[in-house]
Amino acid sequence: xxxxxxxxxxxxxxxxxxxxxxxxxxxxxxxxxxxxxxxxxxxxxxxxxxxxxxxxxxxxxxxxxxxxxxxxxxxxxxxxxxxxxxxxxxxxxxxxxxxxxxxxxxxxxxxxxxxxxxxxxxxxxxxxxxxxxxxxxxxxxxxxxxxxxxxxxxxxxxxxxxxxxxxxxxxxxxxxx
Numbered sequence: 001x002x003x004x005x006x007x008x009x010x011x012x013x014x015x016x017x018x019x020x021x022x023x024x025x026x027x028x029x030x031x032x033x034x035x036x037x038x039x040x041x042x043x044x045x046x047x048x049x050x051x052x053x054x055x056x057x058x059x060x061x062x063x064x065x066x067x068x069x070x071x072x073x074x075x076x077x078x079x080x081x082x083x084x085x086x087x088x089x090x091x092x093x094x095x096x097x098x099x100x101x102x103x104x105x106x107x108x109x110x111x112x113x114x115x116x117x118x119x120x121x122x123x124x125x126x127x128x129x130x131x132x133x134x135x136x137x138x139x140x141x142x143x144x145x146x147x148x149x150x151x152x153x154x155x156x157x158x159x160x161x162x163x164x165x166x167x168x169x170x171x172x173x174x175x176x177x
Contacts, residue, residue, distance in 0.1 A: 020080055025055040028079065040065040054078040069094050086110040091126075100159050102127035102151060128152045144173040 026048055033043055047058045060072040073090035091105040105126035112120055122133040129149040135142050146152075146163060147170050153160060163171035 016081060021052055023079055025050050025077065025079060029055055029057070029077065041069075053080065067094070067096075082114045084112045101156060128156075140177040142173075142175045142177070146171040146173070 029048065036043065042063045044061050044063070046060045049056045049058075055077040057075040057077070058073065060070075060075060061068065062070045062072065071092045072088050074088070076085075076087045078085045078087075086109070088108040089106065091108060093101075093103040093105065095103060097103055105124055105128075107126075108122065108124045110120060110122050118136055118138045120135045120137060122131070122135070124131045124133070127149060128146070129152050130147040131144060133142065133144045144163075145166075148160065160171065163173045166172050
């Protein structure tokens, strides 16, 4: 009986690993790019490299409605069955956002898991400090917790007024769309 269970688990693990390895990751990326074009968001000059668990992309230039919005040095897309993530490093936003937040972001990580399929999690770190965001897809509720840096507190007071200060020293922003 134990041998049958172990054999079943081994075959199941092999099937899951084979499914992850042979998923067409570039096709997923091009589908994402096609869906972004509906919102006038164009990604250009990227270099794709597929690996076992995901896709590595370098030198992304993102334009929104013809205006250059951001450049991303490197992006990693990890596609597993139960856990998926997008990680962006060295993000430089357009100078248009300098009035609201610092334009350089070190890392942004977006995660999605089948164990909690209705919530998208985002963690970001940059000159603004650290941010933890949860977006409920079904209820369309955004909850953001910001741990601001000294630069954010001193230079971007207009943005900080939009948030409520918690007793822990973090700033909270909640919005329903």
